[in-house]
Amino acid sequence: MFLFRTFVTKVYAFKIAMSELTPRPIVLSGPSGTGKSTLIKKLMNEFKEYFGFTISHTTRKARPGEKHGQDYYFTNREAMEEAVSRNEFIETAEYSGNLYGTSKKAVEDVLSKQKICILDIDMQGVKNVKQTNLKPRYIFIKPPSMEALEERLRGRETETDESIQKRLCSAKAELEYALTGAYDVMIINDDLEIAYEELKGFLSQDISNLQKQKFKKH
Numbered sequence: 267m268f269l270f271r272t273f274v275t276k277v278y279a280f281k282i283a284m285s286e287l288t289p290r291p292i293v294l295s296g297p298s299g300t301g302k303s304t305l306i307k308k309l310m311n312e313f314k315e316y317f318g319f320t321i322s323h324t325t326r327k328a329r330p331g332e333k334h335g336q337d338y339y340f341t342n343r344e345a346m347e348e349a350v351s352r353n354e355f356i357e358t359a360e361y362s363g364n365l366y367g368t369s370k371k372a373v374e375d376v377l378s379k380q381k382i383c384i385l386d387i388d389m390q391g392v393k394n395v396k397q398t399n400l401k402p403r404y405i406f407i408k409p410p411s412m413e414a415l416e417e418r419l420r421g422r423e424t425e426t427d428e429s430i431q432k433r434l435c436s437a438k439a440e441l442e443y444a445l446t447g448a449y450d451v452m453i454i455n456d457d458l459e460i461a462y463e464e465l466k467g468f469l470s471q472d473i474s475n476l477q478k479q480k481f482k483k484h
């Protein structure tokens with residue numbers, strides 16, 4: 267039996283001065299295990315001077331290999347709730363008993379460097395960001411099938427059976443939401459290299475604009 271994921275989400279007023287030169291942020295969303303982090307890592311490796319990743323806060327425990335300040339800001343509930351009450355977050359979501367959120371500072375840090383800000387957020391986060399003035403471009407990363415998604419989640423060896431079932435259940439809702447036209451583009455991550463080329467193709471204009479700007483400065 268599928269367990270339904272219960273969310274308690276909040277969105278906060280977010281206004282940031284975005285000049286014409288500030289590149290539009292991008293949102294990468296899609297079911298857990300679909301390959302968002304893998305694609306972002308490839309993008310950052312190839313174009314690290316043009317992209318900046320917003321590092322989310324979470325109260326969940328770090329998985330082996332994850333680094334504080336690199337994969338997430340690992341924190342505890344009390345500290346995070348205090349920061350939220352100081353209005354320091356754009357959005358927060360509660361999932362499986364843990365809080366997740368994107369701080370304003372994480373976004374501002376990237377925008378202030380005139381880099382394309384990447385937000386890796388779930389459907390609820392997407393709905394929340396749509397209520398801010400960030401005006402990102404929305405990219406949905408779709409798994410080739412539910413079977414492949416399950417295989418990837420199992421292969422990652424980070425999930426229990428219960429959490430895999432929850433993630434697969436959430437994946438269905440995410441796919442349904444994507445079909446409502448909430449995203450500017452949908453990329454199927456079957457063959458990783460093909461998916462990556464599609465992602466780069468979608469971002470090629472933004473990348474070349476930044477390349478021109480940097481060239482002018484030198």
Ligand SMILES: Nc1ncnc2c1ncn2[C@@H]1O[C@H](COP(=O)(O)OP(=O)(O)OP(=O)(O)O)[C@@H](O)[C@H]1O
Pocket residue numbers: 296297298299300301302303304305418419421422455456457458459
């Ligand atoms: N095209 C692909 N083919 C096969 N395996 C892939 C592909 N893309 C990613 N993977 C693998 O699938 C697993 C899940 O990928 P990843 O952690 O990037 O997903 P995610 O969408 O970022 O998940 P989460 O939202 O839970 O952080 C990883 O083990 C990754 O190596």
